[in-house]
Amino acid sequence: MRSSLKDVAARAGVSARTVSNVVNGSARVSAETRQRVQEAIDELGYRPNLAARSLRAGRTGIVGLAIPELHSPYFAELAGLLVDEARRRSWTVIIDQTQGDAEAERRLLTGDGGRVMDGLIISPWALGARDLTDTARSLPVVLLGERSPQGLADRVAVDNVAAADEATTHLLAQGRRRIAAIGLQPHLANGTAEQRAEGWRRALRRAGITPRPEWELAVASLHRTDGARAMAHLLDGDTVPDAVFAFSDELALGALHTAHARGVSVPQDLAIVGFDDIEDGRFSNPSLTTVSPDKRQIAQRALQCLADRIYSPRNDLPASDLTIPHRLVVRGTTDPAATAPAH
Amino acid sequence: MRSSLKDVAARAGVSARTVSNVVNGSARVSAETRQRVQEAIDELGYRPNLAARSLRAGRTGIVGLAIPELHSPYFAELAGLLVDEARRRSWTVIIDQTQGDAEAERRLLTGDGGRVMDGLIISPWALGARDLTDTARSLPVVLLGERSPQGLADRVAVDNVAAADEATTHLLAQGRRRIAAIGLQPHLANGTAEQRAEGWRRALRRAGITPRPEWELAVASLHRTDGARAMAHLLDGDTVPDAVFAFSDELALGALHTAHARGVSVPQDLAIVGFDDIEDGRFSNPSLTTVSPDKRQIAQRALQCLADRIYSPRNDLPASDLTIPHRLVVRGTTDPAATAPAH
């Protein structure tokens, strides 16, 4: 049986109070007593029971992270950064995968299944932000990507329209005119894809080009397969584009794979820009030009938002809406000169 | 303020006991009472407090997953599968990244910082398995990869020697004779790399080839950069290999990147085999031949082991040592014919 604080107290011949003080360093304890208590702790292998502590404190020290899927490099990287930053704040992260399922997202937000988390960072996918109405009042929530219309939750995201505009403008600057977009997701309530499409259209129009609807390619998800399929579709069309802006690096890598398999040379015949700056893109052949959001800052800011709410005495903090910086990283899929090995 | 079970009881005009029964379906409650209680629950937005429940039950429903890093595709995939399988068992997963730091691994195992987890799945890196001695008695532990010499913890892993042997034998069958190995990690206590090296040596010897020590390339970590660097080193050597067996897909992809940048054509001049079967390898150019461990089975078995121990009344279960099946997936980096687009 595991030993409790009481056992330690008995063994050291002191009261529970004193043991608690030693463990938490909360009050002054004589060096001698401290020593005796510490010995008892070591001998019994005592470890505080966090469930009891949480019950007492009303806080669990656990924050939730809800993402569509962990195996996507972008989310994996982000999750890794969040776990690290959380540890720095002595928080633990529990991860849930929603698989883009509305029910799963809702369940997390409404806190069904009990209150474990002190706060939740969620990257909504299936769920529209308005579905958050009931929720955010009871649980501090940070939205990644999607803005809450009622301002009920904090939000941390890059400026997707501007970023997509930059990516497209870069392609235009390379002399490309027939620029397709891969990655629309009309079936999702999540507005990110639409914002990127908007930036793409905006840049084209500014260059005097009318965006072709048949070059706005919808995808079921953001995986490499979807990008590969979309690219194949484009290559089978009447007019073949000379550039592609993919809304994620995975889509871009899938497209690159198909181009390669079909004998289309990149970047000569086809330029490609992705979004996310995942590690794979730095080592693909050729390496991938991409929009790089500052992921570490996303992680830091998201946790800061949670901390503000969790430790704030009053819960009338206005919702913050943080825009995270991004930059365009030019590599081999748009620049023939950029063939140097990565790093 | 959040409402507790007592509030619900008061509101419904019943006792706490009855509310508890309704929530857990633990005893027979008249339909009418159940209805009234349910209404009270809905009106008050009651959610059970898991800290209290855990305190009572002596279990938290949380299992820990300790991996070196989440941003590695292999670990990300595995973590995703584990999270899914855990949910199926109504468990929650907390993830810790050890960064291959011995202190971090030890801290997790000794349960410093309190008892939150009902069990721990750990992929040890810095820590030798013998460091587990003190630990596994108090906390159910499953080791991924490393075997515990004292048999104090369950272990789930592929047969690394056999797998490496197969990979190397495949290269030999393609007519390759100058086969290098990338991925030794003499600085780690973790024995996985050494096992793979052993399989590589064994296959070479069987073919009458003496393994060259200078072609056993050590790496600092298993990332693409390390693979890229190792490949560069090989290409700069006196004799250039005609094949490479990399101990991870990331290393292999880094090597592929360097080969491409240096104008070495794959698979004609250089064949490459990786290990892990991460998604990126299916879409690289050319796609990557690799050893594919059954990751879902790893996840399932690991959780099954934990379940057995957590729910077992006695803690004298013998340590199980499960070997997970793997298979060699032949793709473009060893087979010129395999250029068809993925999927």
Add this chain to the structure above:
DNA sequence: CTGAAAGCGCTAACAG
């Protein structure tokens, strides 16, 4: 079928 009450392990208010 339902109520009353003990107690899980810990912290902190109160007393000494």
Add this chain to the structure above:
DNA sequence: CTGTTAGCGCTTTCAG
């Protein structure tokens, strides 16, 4: 500086 004790919210034994 240290002991005593109430109570966090829940489950469950014991009565009724």
